[in-house]
Amino acid sequence: MKQWIKVMMLIALSIIWTGSNMQASAEQILPEGSFLVAQDDTQADEDSYRQERMENLQKQHKQEAEALRAKHKTEMQELRDKHKTEREALHNEIKQDKKQMREQRKEENKAQRALKKEERKSSKKISKGKKTDSDD
Known part of the structure; x- marks a missing residue:
């Protein structure tokens, strides 16, 4: 029975030893808080994506506004x-009308x-004719 206990x-010791080694190797692979770091990286990626998307939208908006x-x-x-051409045409038309009116x-x-x-000539002839009639 003593052997059985041994x-x-x-x-039990080997399980404890293996478990602690596994934890140590896990910490070496993923240091403590690495899950949070991974979440932070994901958040940072999302933030950078949003920022990039926002910049692209701003550029697009700026281009559309410029267009x-x-x-x-x-x-x-x-x-x-x-x-301007209508005004010039109207001005030329008015100018032409004024020119025609002047002409x-x-x-x-x-x-x-x-x-x-002609009236003066005819009135002179008439007056000459009267003078000749009165002279007679």
């Missing part, structure tokens, strides 16, 4: 050019002067 003690600004600028320039007034004035000249 065998049991040896088995919209460029599009708006182009549209506004096209509108300015369109209005028309010149023609009317010329006709009035010619008419007045």
Whole structure:
């Protein structure tokens, strides 16, 4: 029976010894708190992913905003050019109308002067004719 107790003690000691060695080797492989470190690494990875995603979204937003600004600028320039050509066309039309009005007034004035000249000539003839009648 003493031998039986000795065998049991040896088995218990070997189990304890093996268990402590296993714990020691486990600590060498994964130091204490390594699970927390792994969680921290995972959290850091998630944070860096979120940060990178946020930066990419900001870049994308900035590019979209820049594209919209460029599009708006182009549209506004096209509108300015369109209005400018319309204004120039209207200005030229007004200029042409003024020129035609001036020409028309010149023609009317010329006709009035010619008419007045004819009236004077005819009135002189009439007055000469009256003088000759009264002289008789």
